[in-house]
Amino acid sequence: MTPSQSLFSPRSPQPVSQTASSQRAxxxxxxxxxxxxxxxxxxxxxxxxxxxxxxxxxxxxxxxxxxxxxxxxxxxxxxxxxxxxxxxxxxxxxxxxxxxxxxxxxxxxxxxxxxxxxxxxxxxxxxxxxxxxxxxxxxxxxxxxIIPDPKPIATAATGHIIAVTGVRGGVGTTTIAANLAWMIGHDLHRHTILLDTDLQTGTAALALNVDPSRGLASALQSPDRMDSMLIERVAQPAGDRLHVLAGQESLTQRLDYPEGAAKTLTQALLGRFKFVIADTGARQLPFAREVLELAPQRVIILDPSIMSLRNYDRLMAQPATANTRTTLVLNQAGRPYGLSQKLMEQTLSIKFDIIIPDLPRIIPKAEKFGEMGISTRGPFRDAITQLAHQLGAAEPTNRAFPKIAINA
Known part of the structure; x- marks a missing residue:
């Protein structure tokens, strides 16, 4: 048998009738x-x-x-x-x-x-x-x-990843992150998720009165199985357009994740949510640090203290993307015995974008009764509203069809 007579050589297919079998892909x-x-x-x-x-x-x-x-x-x-x-x-x-x-x-x-x-x-x-x-x-x-499968065409993510971090513990990072997420999801009607990167001692779920889920740690350990459907099962709803993704793992559990797990998670979140508000705290745990490095938008929280002055430059030295935008927030401005806003700006050679005054009665009271601080009109709500707008959050224009806009 010669090559021209080869049984399996590529040949031009002969015309055949279009039966149901031949029409199948x-x-x-x-x-x-x-x-x-x-x-x-x-x-x-x-x-x-x-x-x-x-x-x-x-x-x-x-x-x-x-x-x-x-x-x-x-x-x-x-x-x-x-x-x-x-x-x-x-x-x-x-x-x-x-x-x-x-x-x-x-x-x-x-x-x-x-x-x-x-x-x-x-x-x-x-x-x-x-x-x-x-x-x-x-x-x-x-x-x-074997002809390889075509690579999926990369599409630019249309959502926002916003890392909210404090220069030290106790500056109100979780309070601001939770109220910001509530403002964007509840008041501005954008699909939002609050991500707590501290899977052992984080309090973001508590701030929004939802139960943490143990599924987040498992999802991070198996990023190849992570998708928007898995996120839906793990995240806890805190409203029609607001979810919380948090954990409460044992303090003795060692949390090890494959390299790139945080990136896989955030991309999966952007497949479902328009705004990802990540509470990265001040402890700079490995997961929090990776999310912070990935976030195109950062919100840095300071309070009027010597510790904030000392830690600011160290935090700003963290790796960032080329287009990272940073919003500086001074929380508890005017606190008794605290540093003045002017002194802090002069010392750090900065200008604060958002000023939140010291509110020793309003915020602790709201947290005690399980309420959001922005539920009361006043300077705190005004500051969070201003912060949301600076971060690109605005009410969608197609509010006439609230049930159809899946990723509004």
Whole structure:
């Protein structure tokens, strides 16, 4: 048989009637393998190339023929000849079921060189690989014939990741983050999630009167399974357009996450929410630090204290993206025995963007009774409203259709 007569060589398909079977979409890749270990090895070797998942059936060659007679032939076909005493006859039977243009790969027991030449050079099979397969043989002999799945086109995220952090503990980071999230989600009607990056001692869930979930730690440890649907199950609702993602893990539990888990999480959150308000606190835990580095917008909270002056430059030295925008907030301005706003601005050579006056009665009272500080009109609500607007939060223009705007 000459190459021009090759049974499996690419040929122009002949016109056929458009039956229901032929109209079904072709699979990109389909494999028929005689044993589970070989199938597992192939799946592992192909997963980086066939990102949409190649399908492997663990069946005999006879069952392979029966299945191929009932389904559309895939673009690339891998068949195992294990168990066939007459392999050339088996190949002729297979050729009757393979459509023109199909790439055929064969695996099976070690054969003589004459058999290899007959199927590869004579019949037009792209490759015959002897078992047992190895990762090296798969990579060098089979993968070159697999057309990789197209990479997904990266789309620019349209949401906002805002990291709220304090220069030290006790400056009101969680209070401001929680009220900011409430303002954007409840008052401005934007889909918002409050993310607490302290999975052991964080209080963001408490600030919004919801229960923390243990699912966040598990999600971070398995970022490959993280998507918007998983986030929906883990996050706790705090309103129609407001959710909280927090944890309350044991203080003795060691929290280890793969590199890039925070990025995967924030991208999954942006698939569902327009605003991600991350309470990154002041402790600079690894997860908090990674989120802080990723956030294009940072809100830095200071109070009128010597400690704030000392820690400010250290916090601002944290790595940031090229386009990171920083909003400086002075909380508890005018506090008794505190530093003046003017002195702090002169010492740090800065200008505060938002000033929140010292409100020793309003904020502690609201927190004691489980209320939001912005629920009362006054200087605190005005400051949080101003902060929300500076961060790009505004009421959507399509408020006539509140149930349709999924990511408004």
């Amino acid at each position: 072709k699979q990109k890749f389909l494999g028929f393998v005689a044993d589970a270990p070989t199938a597992a090895l192939l799946e592992s070797g192909f997963k980086a190339t066939l990102t949409n998942g190649g399908t492997f059936h663990i069946v005999s060659f006879r069952t392979t023929l029966a299945m191929l007679s009932r389904i559309p032939c895939p673009e690339t076909l891998l068949v195992d000849l294990t168990g066939e005493d007459q392999p050339l006859s088996a190949m002729l039977e297979l050729a009757e079921l393979v459509e023109p243009g199909t790439t055929v790969l064969i695996i099976g027991p070690a054969r003589e060189l004459s058999f290899y030449r007959a199927v590869v050079h004579g019949m037009g099979v792209r490759e015959y690989v002897s078992k047992p397969l190895t990762a090296a043989s798969i990579a060098s002999l089979l993968l070159p014939h």
